Amino acid sequence: MQAAVRLSSLIALAVAAPAVVVPSAQAQTTPAPVDLKASLDRLLAASYSADAPGATIIVTKGGAPIYAGARGLADVEAGAPLTPDAVIRIGSITKQFTAAIVLQLVAEGKLSLDDTMGKFFPGYPAPGAAATVRQLLNHTSGIQSYTGIPGWMVAANTGRAFTTDQLIAEFRDKPAEFQPGERWNYNNSGYVLLGGIIEKVTGKPWYDAVQARIAGPLGLRTIRYGNPPTEADWARPYTRGAGGIGAAQAIDMSVPQAAGGLVGSVGDVAKWAQALHHGRVVRPDMYKQMIAPTRLNDGTVNPYGFGIANGWVRGVADLEHSGGIFGGSTDSLYVPSQDLFVAVFANTDAPQTRPGTVMRKAAAIALGKPYVELAPVTADVAAIEPMLGVYRIGGGPDERRFLARDGKLWIRRGSQAPSEVYFAGDGRFGLRGNSLTWFRVAAGEGGAYTMEMFQNGEEPGERAIRTGPVPPEAPAITLPRATLEGYVGKYALRIGEATVAFGAGDTLTLQISGQPAVALEATGPTEFRAARVGADITLDGKTLTIRQAGREVSGPRAQ
Template identity: 40%
Template sequence: MLLYAPLLLRFAAYAFAPPTEAEIDQFLAKAQTKVNAPGMSVAIVRNGKLAYAKGFGFADVEGKVPASGQTVYRLGSVTKQFTATVIMQLVQERKLALDDPIRRHIPDLPAAWEKITVRNLLNHTSGIYNYTGLPHMMDKMVLRHTEPRGIVKTVEDRPLEFEPGSRWDYSNTGYEVLGLIAEKVDGQPLGESLKKRIFRPLGMGSTYFTLDGKIARRHAKGYTVRNGKLADADPIDMSWPYAAGSMESTVVDLAKWDAALYGDKILPQAALKQMWTETVLSTGNKTGYGFGWALGEVNGAPIIEHGGGIPGFTTDIRRAPSHGLTVIVLTNSDNGDPGGVAGRLMGFLDPELTLAAAAGIPDNDPATTALARSTFESVLSGNLDRSKLSPQMAKLLTPEFLAGAKAQLNAAGPLIAFTLLAATDEPGLKHRTYAVTLGETTLKFQFDLSADGIIQGMSLHG
């Protein structure tokens, strides 16, 4: 479960003087003490110009190395927007098309994947099983070095989770396949494509695509919270995250990336608009996701965002293009809440970007809501009844995963509200979306329940 931007009470519009640098410092110093990470770096970008870049706390606690705007962090899934951009560049060059079947480019992929297109991979509608949910993946398999094709092979014998295009389900595997396609079409390793196509043209000299475990200069040390105490993060061989999460960068370099998104240097605006267009499923339902970016709005203002989580680090980049404002938050703990900080900071900088309290809809099935709430509360307490989980969910929600989720969620604050936002049913399956408020942070909790009372899906995001 990832914590992304919070929903806060909107305060009335009035003449507003932007906060001073000292006030921002004070706001972020306080936020850093609550973010559940020893170190945090933050950048504020206004109309493509870097307006603020500082660090708070420690990049290395034992060495007493302070975090700064130049501290390098692992980005996790923030990598996906870069992989998606390389794919869109290749589309612009007519080297592939969004609706190409993926087996056209990688013929030895399973025959069962023949209907999956490049577009399905970009927007998480492929139905390919997410390899990070495999048993022992995160505690054993990721310790060994692998090759990109080897990552995909771990799930090739599994049936598709659904017909491509009919559902949305976040899949790191899909982005690993995109990396393979980019390498095949571009004729070079993905890291070289990223370097030549994005990092060098934008002057992102402290940004890396790391598969070999080498440590960059000024690199933050990753931490976790274990048994209530700060501890070194679990190790991971960086060959596994690959196209879904192997980048490292600084808030200053990511500000350069944000600036490029206002122009045409990396991609034409028409192509970027495609990336920022919400995916609509074959059922007509919307997904809140484009190509490598999550999409939403605050008081009518579009929000383009993505978070990342990888052992030792959590990250977030949150853009409000109509207001010319971007906030980038990187932390060196996998229990951190950078999305919450980014959302609160954006509202602090511009009151029009402070979210209103979530408005609920009439609840015609209170029994399902009661079950959803009790399930969520059991995650908070660490007493989830695993017999109520589908086999797939039981494999995904390992005891280690749940322990981390418990620590992260409880750090956000007590459960204050549980509000129904959306309810849709299909034969044998109920889909529910709730606004869950923990302290000052409000998140969307998605809950899928089959007719026999088994939990088929459960996720939490902004």
Template identity: 40%
Template structure:
């Protein structure tokens, strides 16, 4: 009896830790299921069952807590999206390109301070030093080929790397290298050419052999070079009648700036490798995630192929992607061990992948974004908050009462509607931004003296500096008067603004862009309600006023 009791006691002592472990594991599993449910509840409303959808993955502390698909993979064939499907990444490609460059740098085959002519000797830099680091950080000043007038008309052509470089290399620089940040696809195209020149391999082969295969990313590849095994979602674009097939694009053109295809599972493998410090030394990864500083010392919000932002006050490192038929977003919150990837198969909604990724990340880190519902206010409540608020020197936010609502316009940006959640809180629909107005002495009947802009958990206070200036108002002019202005005006070589009339409506259309309706303030001044721009006339010369610049154009 004593022996049996001792054996049982020993057994209990041995079993108890395992029982406790099992209970902890069960609790952990329930917690993960609860977290997955809360993330799903936060993001599922952005997708529709019969519209283009998305694949989404959320990883926390190395464990996948959500892996789901939403909507349709192909609306024309009514094929539903599944989590294993492959989609175009667009500019998420850039982080793989930058990693390849840093790998070559660690091998001593290049320096980030190298003038690009060391590796591309025929590239015309016009006497300026343009470095590899300038290309990585979008600070080279080289013209971005996707922003060139008429780019979309030739995007189906298959071109060699040399032919693509020829298409932009002779364009004048937009600014002094290192002095400004301006997102630039040409820079990353050139980085692909440098990888090929140094390695002796094609860009696609280098990434496959040096990154994808070693990390087990077997469904990630350069589209058109080598297919993967994962089923591929169809790309969509929005039209007046709904969603249809994406516009054709030769993948020779996005190249190292955006030609990769992948799955959320492979992207999770990629983040696990990055988090573990694989492929590069810690110093190189740290440099990639550090915002570049311009020549005047001001920091940008971009490192090497990664943008640096915040999610509810936590540092986030990520990137968006947009390419024919697809839009994407992936971010990591290293301080919380969270990674989120959202791949959508439409280039124009219905969901913003950046918004979805941030909402998912907010829930995963335990800091969910606020949800707002519109409240009804009287006109006096809107009048109380209307005014001009200073963001920084030369930049304001103007809030105006528009009918029975409120609008907001930041300097250089189009006017947008804001919705009331209360008499002091207003939100921007379709975003995670909101505004909170402060009254003098914090009294409910005090004068409004400031507004706090809340974005990604970072509150910024803007003081009220005056009343809202009068809104631009359209007047009626004779069509015959406008007809004297109809025609094409050259603002710079190859970039033309065309004015046309359709009945009693007037339009302006820039090269490679859609039509904008314009409204007369006088017979010589016109404005758009969709962009912060004006057109005026001095004799036969048109002057475009936008972004603090006056650009004259001669009539052709």
């Protein structure tokens, strides 16, 4: 359940004082080294407040827990704290379970990875009918993802129950995004269809297959379908809106279905990972295909396999997957060479710190390769000013812009949204918002400045050379209020409802549902920019178009 464009700036959120983390009886761990426990306690306390929705975490080595913790509240209204055993919506980590069952059925000869959609869904329109099971698994089917249909992800849809056939009908006749195998594009519809295939082959709901084939045999007590959320171990799902912390948007778990409809605890997902990666779930030849990168028709390779992606943490290869859903944000990784697993689950879709950031920091600590820790220091403006400018990356056409605006420092790559930067001394700069990314600027030979960017804190850094100052932006203009009034209203976008309204004076603001409003500056009669988030906006009275980070989303005026 992911959005294509998000109008949000990277703002670091304050956190409260540390709280003592006490694993519950069901999450007792083997003794961990004092320095590891102390380091992870500090990490958790620095990442989440004790008096707000928070997160749970587990770290295992060789399948044995070496750390389990929780920080924050499972029930804000009741003041009930999270425990490591809390059951949280795991979102798209569900896809691993769905993929594994499909591979089990392939191994049993009940279907083939090369079977086409048309075999299971007669009459499904082309070109989707020609997409194979394999292409559903690796997100190359080209079928329209229902979570990307403009205006679809509203409470009126997400809050009601669907049968599998009813949910498929929501996207079945939508135009394909591309021919099967032509491109890679993350696709929730593909996994709904896989859930439907499981149901047709097994004769039972996809989630019953999860229970019968995985959760039951492996003793995963908390891994279950998310309907209904009535058990005592359930952590309530939250979001953060203009009014502060509140209940997350309603979502019946028949909506995320086999793409994201499971719930569970970090401990049980750790047990699942240990079983999956040690041959106790799918046959070795099937597992090999599950974790293999995807090769497209033109030979291009994408790191995603079947419900799992290949990645890196501190230079060590890992296998990972995250999840995002109303009321939940999760991330997990497994390092095969170290038999190390880390998972962080938040019971909110607007966590103070992204679970993926905490997960990577925890994994780095466990690997003995902690990330560089930076802290803001008072900036020497005179010393920093010569460093600002355009930096060419690796001698190619790509560039980064390091600039000052509104008394703050920003870094921006190409058309991506700018990220606010803080000075950390000795030519080092960190990105705000609990980011792991940082960079160093130094004077090279001949006095030319070079920039070394450590994306996600990984080494070696990406090198760029300063080519000159940042060119001036197009000046803002003032439009008549009568013209602006023609743009005010609500617009239906696939990422949510967008509201254009008047801000201070004769200026407009844009707000996507669930996000803060951003100010718009007019640069032309129908052109605007949201400088704070690096987005360009077009309004013509009928349609709203947002271009941000190389992506574009449009939607019609709803009212």
